[in-house]
Amino acid sequence: xTQVKWISSVAGGLLLAAGAFGILESGAADVFLEAxxxxxxxxxxxxxxxxxxxxxxxxxxxxxxxxxxxxxRSLVFxxxxxxxxxxxxxxxxxxxxxxxxxVFNQAAGNGVSVVVWGKASLKESGKEAEVNMEGLVYDSxxxxxxxxxxxxxxxxxxxLMAHRFADExxxxxxxxxxxxxxxxxxxxxHASVREIAVMDYDGYDARQxxxxxxxxxxxxxxxxxxxLLFTAYRSRNTQDIDMIELATGKxxxxxxxxxxxxxxxxxxxGNFLAFASSYQGDSELYLLDTRTKARQRLxxxxxxxxxxxxxxxxxxxxxxxxxxxxxxxxxxxxxxSNVRRLTFEGDYNAAPVWSPRGNRIAYVCRIHKEYKLCIxxxxxxxxxxxxxxxxxxDxxxxxxDGRHLVFSSTVHxxxxxxxxxxxxxxxxxxxxxxxxxSAPSWCPAS
Amino acid sequence: xxxxxxxxxxxxxxxxxIGLTGCASKSLQSGGNSSAQAPAKAGSGSNAxxxxxxxxxxxxxxxxxxxxxxxxxxxxxxxxxxVDPSASAPRQLDExxxxxxxxxxxxxxxxxxxxxxxLGLTRNAEWIKSNSSAQVKIEGHCDxxxxxxxxxxxxxKRAKTVRNYLVELxxxxxxxSVVSYGKEQPSCSEHDEPCYQQNRRGHLVVKxxx
Numbered sequence: 001x002t003q004v005k006w007i008s009s010v011a012g013g014l015l016l017a018a019g020a021f022g023i024l025e026s027g028a029a030d031v032f033l034e035a036x037x038x039x040x041x042x043x044x045x046x047x048x049x050x051x052x053x054x055x056x057x058x059x060x061x062x063x064x065x066x067x068x069x070x071x072x073r074s075l076v077f078x079x080x081x082x083x084x085x086x087x088x089x090x091x092x093x094x095x096x097x098x099x100x101x102x103v104f105n106q107a108a109g110n111g112v113s114v115v116v117w118g119k120a121s122l123k124e125s126g127k128e129a130e131v132n133m134e135g136l137v138y139d140s141x142x143x144x145x146x147x148x149x150x151x152x153x154x155x156x157x158x159x160l161m162a163h164r165f166a167d168e169x170x171x172x173x174x175x176x177x178x179x180x181x182x183x184x185x186x187x188x189x190h191a192s193v194r195e196i197a198v199m200d201y202d203g204y205d206a207r208q209x210x211x212x213x214x215x216x217x218x219x220x221x222x223x224x225x226x227x228l229l230f231t232a233y234r235s236r237n238t239q240d241i242d243m244i245e246l247a248t249g250k251x252x253x254x255x256x257x258x259x260x261x262x263x264x265x266x267x268x269x270g271n272f273l274a275f276a277s278s279y280q281g282d283s284e285l286y287l288l289d290t291r292t293k294a295r296q297r298l299x300x301x302x303x304x305x306x307x308x309x310x311x312x313x314x315x316x317x318x319x320x321x322x323x324x325x326x327x328x329x330x331x332x333x334x335x336x337s338n339v340r341r342l343t344f345e346g347d348y349n350a351a352p353v354w355s356p357r358g359n360r361i362a363y364v365c366r367i368h369k370e371y372k373l374c375i376x377x378x379x380x381x382x383x384x385x386x387x388x389x390x391x392x393x394d395x396x397x398x399x400x401d402g403r404h405l406v407f408s409s410t411v412h413x414x415x416x417x418x419x420x421x422x423x424x425x426x427x428x429x430x431x432x433x434x435x436x437x438s439a440p441s442w443c444p445a446s
Numbered sequence: 447x448x449x450x451x452x453x454x455x456x457x458x459x460x461x462x463x464i465g466l467t468g469c470a471s472k473s474l475q476s477g478g479n480s481s482a483q484a485p486a487k488a489g490s491g492s493n494a495x496x497x498x499x500x501x502x503x504x505x506x507x508x509x510x511x512x513x514x515x516x517x518x519x520x521x522x523x524x525x526x527x528x529v530d531p532s533a534s535a536p537r538q539l540d541e542x543x544x545x546x547x548x549x550x551x552x553x554x555x556x557x558x559x560x561x562x563x564x565l566g567l568t569r570n571a572e573w574i575k576s577n578s579s580a581q582v583k584i585e586g587h588c589d590x591x592x593x594x595x596x597x598x599x600x601x602x603k604r605a606k607t608v609r610n611y612l613v614e615l616x617x618x619x620x621x622x623s624v625v626s627y628g629k630e631q632p633s634c635s636e637h638d639e640p641c642y643q644q645n646r647r648g649h650l651v652v653k654x655x656x
Binding site: 132134137146147148149150151152153154156157160161164167168171172177178181192194205207208209210211215217218222223224226227231235236237238239243245246247248249252254259260262263266268269270271273276278282283290291304306307320322326327348350351364366371392394395410413438439445446 | 496497500507510518527529541591594595596602627628631
């Protein structure tokens with residue numbers, strides 16, 4: 001019943017349908033009402049402050065900062081600054097007291113749809129420490145405090161509490177799970193060593209997940225985000241595709257055929273692994289049935305085929321082939337039939353990734369000798385260049401909500417990881433640590 | 447009025463969808479249950495090609511919606527196990543560069559053997575012939591431009607072109623192996639053409655042991 005109520009209370013009710021489709025995951029690729037549409041009205045939201053209710057001085061401020069950035073990145077909300085509207089909104093309390101009511105009325109009068117506030121405390125007893133956070137939400141449409149959340153946990157999950165609250169806000173107003181709790185896998189480079197690491201979607205809390213001291217390349221997530229697949233050089237002579245379970249650190253080899261074994265991609269249902277291998281000569285695409293272990297060859301030609309990426313409904317693949325000379329982006333059915341070329345502009349187009357909503361494919365395009373990101377529709381229409389300027393851009397990967405891309409770039413000389421909105425706005429650098437970071441992959445589920 | 451009708455339509459559609467999702471998550475969940483044991487099995491040995499079930503498990507979402515009187519939720523971050531970087535054993539090199547074996551260099555985007563590279567390979571072939579027990583590995587490398595993935599393919603093309611050239615010069619194919627490092631093992635890291643040229647190379651090493 002609450003779902004029905006959204007419609008009456010919220011301007012963004014239209015998005016509800018989109019959210020419900022999102023949960024269905026596949027088959028509905030073209031029916032999305034996207035928040036990236038130019039005519040989409042963002043919901044104006046103000047964070048009125050997270051008060052300190054005991055603990056260090058920075059506590060509330062830090063949670064507030066994380067929450068505000070999440071709200072902004074969601075692209076669902078338009079973050080409004082109350083003080084700039086002349087509204088003093090400290091100490092709102094938890095109810096609908098007369099002070100609070102005055103603030104809400106002022107905010108609503110200035111066009112603010114949602115006011116969010118809360119409190120946080122950190123208690124230490126001996127070696128144990130506990131953070132408590134409470135967040136509350138006022139909705140001007142229904143003129144009431146529509147609800148809140150209370151979280152408790154170790155201080156190490158402080159940021160995660162703010163992320164989870166931000167995702168609850170997105171969920172409440174769109175039916176989508178939000179992206180603030182998602183992770184990004186990538187490659188950390190020290191000298192000639194490449195290890196796989198995982199970080200939060202905003203670049204924080206990075207952790208290394210391999211430690212071989214040699215080459216581990218191009219990680220890709222399983223659909224449930226519990227596993228990573230990547231290319232590993234087992235010795236200096238052979239290259240395999242390995243799989244690692246993040247919760248346990250268990251790691252094993254899933255493809256070991258000899259030659260190049262690269263660019264693994266699990267189908268959305270997890271039942272098929274598409275990958276490129278050169279064990280029969282040049283790099284070709286193969287499909288491994290993860291249940292029967294049957295292997296099927298998808299491409300047959302004397303040139304390089306690589307980098308498969310699944311359509312969200314699992315029926316098609318986009319991939320790279322240099323059968324025409326330089327690398328270009330192609331499409332085919334998941335059984336290898338119906339191959340057709342997608343990109344015709346430029347002599348270098350590679351690393352395609354199908355958007356989670358199915359309506360776009362991002363890839364690396366060479367334009368005026370620079371390697372930038374481009375986006376195109378699967379029907380070959382609406383090609384646009386997403387990034388500009390100097391620097392080699394590589395490895396685009398979609399956020400699960402399809403509103404952002406993460407990629408690597410050498411725009412600041414050494415390769416680091418950046419996030420950008422799917423319309424080319426809000427470029428944000430995510431990694432600052434380590435010598436070089438590359439090959440990001442965004443986990444596809446929230 | 448129109449707006450009201452539309453909102454009602456959307457609501458009905460979403461209710462129907464929620465119903466559908468409910469069914470979908472049920473069947474997925476039962477798949478999820480069976481997958482719970484799969485990772486343990488997969489990890490129990492070094493059995494290659496074993497796959498746990500990795501389909502989406504909607505039960506994993508922690509979002510419960512805003513509540514009028516929120517109950518306390520514990521927040522934990524159990525996703526990642528710790529990796530001990532000290533566990534990484536230094537790799538034993540079973541190969542060595544030979545001062546007699548020269549690198550061969552390639553053009554931008556190219557895996558063709560130039561005249562100069564051909565001369566270098568002819569000299570390399572003479573050395574390999576006169577060291578008849580030497581096993582030679584050919585590494586294909588690329589400059590930093592272009593994608594990591596395509597550069598691995600390009601590096602392999604370069605390594606294989608070098609191998610084929612050496613075979614034509616009379617070296618037994620069984621003495622030659624290839625590996626591509628793409629742009630992952632550059633010999634220099636400046637962003638200029640002299641460095642790019644140095645990195646677009648076929649590098650020959652002599653394998654010891656096997």
